[in-house]
Amino acid sequence: MAATDYRATDRAGGLARRIGAALKGADEDEGGRRARWTPGRVALLVVALALAVLWVVPLLWALATSAKPEAETATTPLHWLGSVVTFAAYRKVWEAGDIGQWMLNSLFVSVMVTLLTLALTATAAYGFARTEFKGKKVLYGLVMAGVMVPPQVLLIPLFEEMVSMHLVDTYWGVILPQLVAPAMVFIMVKFFQGLPRELEEAAFVDGAGRWRVFWTIIMPLSRPVLSAVGIFTFIGSWNNFLWPFLVLNDPKSMTLPVGLVTVQSSYGVMYAQVMAAAIIAGLPLLVIFVLFQRQIVRGVAHTGLAGQ
Amino acid sequence: MSATLTGTDAGSAPDPGSGADSAGRSRTSGRVRRGWTEHGLVFTAPFLLVYALFLVWPLLYGVRISFSDYNLAGINSKFIGLDNYTEAFKDPLVWQSLWHTVEFTLMSTPPLVVLGLAMALIAHQLRFVRWLWRLSYFAPFVLPSAVVAVIWTWIFEPGFGLIDGTFKSTIGWLTDSQYAMASVVLTTVWWTVGFNFLLYLAALQGIPAQLYEAAELDGAGPWKRLWKITIPMLKRTTGLVVVLQLIASLKIFDQIYMMTGGGPDNSTRPVLEYMYDVGFTGYRTGYASAVSYILFVLIVVVSLVQLRLGRNREEG
Numbered sequence: 284m285a286a287t288d289y290r291a292t293d294r295a296g297g298l299a300r301r302i303g304a305a306l307k308g309a310d311e312d313e314g315g316r317r318a319r320w321t322p323g324r325v326a327l328l329v330v331a332l333a334l335a336v337l338w339v340v341p342l343l344w345a346l347a348t349s350a351k352p353e354a355e356t357a358t359t360p361l362h363w364l365g366s367v368v369t370f371a372a373y374r375k376v377w378e379a380g381d382i383g384q385w386m387l388n389s390l391f392v393s394v395m396v397t398l399l400t401l402a403l404t405a406t407a408a409y410g411f412a413r414t415e416f417k418g419k420k421v422l423y424g425l426v427m428a429g430v431m432v433p434p435q436v437l438l439i440p441l442f443e444e445m446v447s448m449h450l451v452d453t454y455w456g457v458i459l460p461q462l463v464a465p466a467m468v469f470i471m472v473k474f475f476q477g478l479p480r481e482l483e484e485a486a487f488v489d490g491a492g493r494w495r496v497f498w499t500i501i502m503p504l505s506r507p508v509l510s511a512v513g514i515f516t517f518i519g520s521w522n523n524f525l526w527p528f529l530v531l532n533d534p535k536s537m538t539l540p541v542g543l544v545t546v547q548s549s550y551g552v553m554y555a556q557v558m559a560a561a562i563i564a565g566l567p568l569l570v571i572f573v574l575f576q577r578q579i580v581r582g583v584a585h586t587g588l589a590g591q
Numbered sequence: 592m593s594a595t596l597t598g599t600d601a602g603s604a605p606d607p608g609s610g611a612d613s614a615g616r617s618r619t620s621g622r623v624r625r626g627w628t629e630h631g632l633v634f635t636a637p638f639l640l641v642y643a644l645f646l647v648w649p650l651l652y653g654v655r656i657s658f659s660d661y662n663l664a665g666i667n668s669k670f671i672g673l674d675n676y677t678e679a680f681k682d683p684l685v686w687q688s689l690w691h692t693v694e695f696t697l698m699s700t701p702p703l704v705v706l707g708l709a710m711a712l713i714a715h716q717l718r719f720v721r722w723l724w725r726l727s728y729f730a731p732f733v734l735p736s737a738v739v740a741v742i743w744t745w746i747f748e749p750g751f752g753l754i755d756g757t758f759k760s761t762i763g764w765l766t767d768s769q770y771a772m773a774s775v776v777l778t779t780v781w782w783t784v785g786f787n788f789l790l791y792l793a794a795l796q797g798i799p800a801q802l803y804e805a806a807e808l809d810g811a812g813p814w815k816r817l818w819k820i821t822i823p824m825l826k827r828t829t830g831l832v833v834v835l836q837l838i839a840s841l842k843i844f845d846q847i848y849m850m851t852g853g854g855p856d857n858s859t860r861p862v863l864e865y866m867y868d869v870g871f872t873g874y875r876t877g878y879a880s881a882v883s884y885i886l887f888v889l890i891v892v893v894s895l896v897q898l899r900l901g902r903n904r905e906e907g
Contacts, residue, residue, distance in 0.1 A: 569734070579733075
């Protein structure tokens with residue numbers, strides 16, 4: 284039996300590689316015909332570069348401001364660089380206290396939301412895609428209807444619910460309502476339905492149980508969809524503003540975006556510090572984007588995962 | 592965060608593989624058959640529990656709140672039927688905030704669609720350093736709304752900000768009701784156009800090259816190919832992008848709340864902020880609930896249009 288198991292996982296691994304390669308091919312079709320540099324293409328390149336510069340300028344402006352001495356941020360005429368490049372604003376923001384704590388809070392909340400969402404949606408999607416039970420169709424229809432419910436509509440009743448569960452100003456109060464992700468279930472169901480059934484059938488014949496099949500065959504095959512759902516859940520949770528803003532009032536337990544907005548008003552006109560705080564809050568996301576660019580692009584292109 | 596579905600199989604009827612099941616079952620042995628039917632509820636139960644607790648229950652409970660004169664303090668709550676709804680329909684502030692939401696939608700959707708398409712066309716046509724375009728056009732999309740709002744508030748700062756500083760003007764971009772909404776729209780375009788760019792770029796890569804080769808043989812120039820092949824082939828993607836944009840715009844809150852606070856003089860306050868103001872600052876929870884369910888109905892209508900588009904896409 285052990286031998287067949289090996290064979291099953293081996294085949295599964297091969298399939299995962301092939302699916303991965305196919306997905307990769309879809310967004311990398313460069314090469315092939317090599318176009319010549321006609322005047323038209325040069326003009327396009329100029330437009331593309333101009334747009335790229337326009338899109339990067341706001342971020343550079345924030346960066347430039349954060350590296351100025353506070354006294355030189357609001358000057359006429361405008362200068363991109365101050366008399367010296369200084370990290371004083373970053374040090375001030377850091378020493379003022381809470382931002383490190385907020386970052387840890389955000390990290391904890393986002394990691395928990397991501398892991399729990401993955402566990403809940405993967406098991407549910409597998410149940411809907413590959414098992415039979417009474418009422419499955421009705422329940423699945425009910426879950427899919429939830430895709431249409433905007434979380435914003437639930438703010439008031441959810442807040443009431445958190446009050447009665449004594450979860451206001453707690454991490455769980457922020458985390459639990461974010462675990463309802465019917466759209467992610469839909470994406471995973473579609474993915475599981477596309478996997479060949481023969482692998483599972485072979486394992487059943489060999490006497491493997493449900494959970495074993497789920498863990499040793501389905502999960503390894505699902506890496507592309509798990510990573511897409513995971514990354515988007517993480518980004519969405521890290522960026523979530525309105526819900527944490529309502530539930531968290533204690534500065535010590537705030538997430539980074541909520542903290543940033545409260546400190547913006549208290550810093551008043553300390554532009555260098557506000558920009559330093561904004562960069563500290565945005566940097567982890569930019570790093571994640573650069574590291575997982577391929578998965579993110581694929582996620583948007585193939586499933587349209589959107590965080591708005 | 593709300594995730595939205597697009598892509599080739601979005602909007603298809605929720606029907607988890609029933610056809611394939613019966614086929615699979617008739618082929619296979621008893622052992623396998625049991626494999627398919629075991630534990631179904633065990634797999635789905637944890638999610639269903641969370642779903643019931645944090646979506647179904649609040650959704651129903653919210654309806655109840657909207658039929659009462661409930662307030663956050665929780666005292667003297669009684670059932671008042673449809674009073675909140677009739678009041679909401681007569682409330683000029685509801686209509687005003689709904690109009691701001693619509694205004695934001697009308698102003699932001701065209702640039703977000705057209706610019707997203709233009710960026711994708713250029714990047715696709717160039718076939719060159721595509722990672723650079725992806726990085727610069729899409730990177731803002733991953734930033735938190737709070738970061739975006741803070742940076743752009745500073746850019747719009749009268750006199751000293753990047754815009755006024757560069758053009759030597761002193762315009763109250765966020766404090767003058769003439770410009771405030773346009774400034775929020777500009778911020779939003781910068782922040783989210785990258786998403787449409789990626790959707791269009793993926794769609795462009797799916798157009799068969801033979802179409803262009805055939806057109807080229809027939810002597811069609813680049814503009815003709817753009818209008819006669821590319822744009823028609825992107826029709827479905829455009830429909831999708833527009834609907835996603837509508838849904839996202841109806842839910843506009845973050846940027847406006849952080850950049851203008853709905854001001855000046857409530858001239859940018861969207862319906863979601865009105866709900867927030869009434870419910871969480873004004874403590875009229877029941878009434879705020881009614882307002883949010885009116886918005887909900889609007890969003891459901893647009894979502895149903897999206898499903899409809901998805902179905903047409905599968906048939907056609």
